[in-house]
Amino acid sequence: MARKRILITGAAGFLGSHLCDRFIADDYHVIGMDNLITGSLENIEHLFKLENFEFYHHDVSKFIHVAGELDYILHFASPASPIDYLKIPIQTLKVGSLGIHNCLGLARVKKARVLIASTSEVYGDPEVHPQTEEYWGNVNPIGPRGVYDEAKRFQEAITMAYHTFHGIETRIVRIFNTYGPRMRLNDGRVLPAFIGQALRGEDLTVFGDGSQTRSFCYVDDLVEGIVRLLHSDYAQPVNIGNPDEITIGEFAEEIIQLTGTTQKVIYKELPVNDPKQRQPEISKAKELLNWSPKIDRSEGLKRTYEYFKNLPEEKLYKKEHNNFEKYIN
Incomplete structure (x- = not known):
């Protein structure tokens, strides 16, 4: 039997490469x-050398052509850290609008599931805690984070429109803080x-007084949830994340213990619209996907520490690679 064929955009990024x-x-x-605006070929x-892998160096914001049959499309192309999307706000908006539009158009032609x-x-800076899929969010569309938040909200809207109007098979995963090997060391994420x-x-x-919270999910768990959602028959958004919540201040102390370092924690002003709380409510994932x-x-x-500890020393001190300049348009 012929192998199923899957297109993964953002394939050289942290999550894309694990997928x-x-x-x-x-x-x-x-x-x-x-x-490769934020991704790295080192990740893939x-x-x-594998005969069942091929790579296209291409910007999904431009027309996409893939020869042959296609069973699935995973759209993971997007800057994902504040450092990135504050430097390339237009590109962030384009990949969440033109990029998803191109993916959905390709899916319609190929009869692929997206x-x-x-x-x-x-969910923005949420007024509901923990965050359920039914919560509509508290997002500032013109704030510094708006280019990312609204790109993702539009992406959900157009995906549901293609699902209801064109009958495309679609799935939406709402990803909470995820970590693991291949994260970029200096990308600004905590x-x-x-x-x-x-x-x-x-x-x-x-940043802030350390009382804001996050919930961290290991990448292998996230990937398993994504695979199960892809193969489910559920088209509405599903939260995938780890509900084990911790304050940023406590998390800093955990890192100090883990690394055995003696540095202190210093505090700086909280960025504008930075969410104070972040914790997924995952009842849907448990019930529909049998996932936790x-x-x-x-x-x-x-x-994750073992991965970072074994990076070459020049990577530890080197500023983040990027190809931002040619994409500023």
């Missing part, structure tokens, strides 16, 4: 697509930022 690995392991023919170079990567950021500072002997920077996270934070952090 490539999973579907290769499940014996799919994987077509990775990435413009181990796949290039799963889109939405985010807990659609976990790699803390570990990077610890490894460099710097004080750990907490299996890897606790202590184990996941050990694995």
Whole structure:
């Protein structure tokens, strides 16, 4: 029997590369697509020798052509950290609008099922806690985070429109904070930022008073939830994340313990519209997908720390690679 064929956009990114690995392991023919604006070929170079993997260096905001049959499309192309989308706000909006439009158009032609990567950021700075899928959110569309939040909200809206109007098979995963190997060390997100500072002997920077909360899900658990959602028959959004909530201040102390460093925690002003609370309500995932996270934070952090600790020293001190300049338009 011929292998199922799946297109994964954002394939060279943190989550995209782990999804490539999973579907290769499940014996799919994987077509990775990435413009490498934030992704890195290092994340997927181990796949290039495989006959059931191919890579397209392409921007999904432009017309997409994939030859042959296509069974599934996973749209994971998007800047995902504040450092990225504040530097390239237009590109962030384009990949969440033109990019998803192109993916949905391709799905319609190929009769493929589409799963889109939405985010807990659609809830904004929430007034409901924990966040359920029925909560509509508290988002400032013109604030500094609006380019990302509203791109994802539009992405959900157009996906549902294609589902209801064109009958396209669609799935929407709302991803909460996820971590693991292949995260970019200096991309501005709290976990790699803390570990990077610890490894460099710097004080750990907490924005705000440390009372804001996050809930961290290990990447393997997230990927399992995504696979189960893809193969489900549920078209409405589903939260995938770990509901084990912790304050940022407590999390900084965990990182100090994990890394055995002696630095102190310093506090800086909280960025505008930064969410004060973030915790997924995952009853739907449990009921519909028989999914819940299996890897606790202590184990996941050990694995992630080992990855960062073994990076070449130049990566520890090097500023983030990017190809932003040619995409500013």
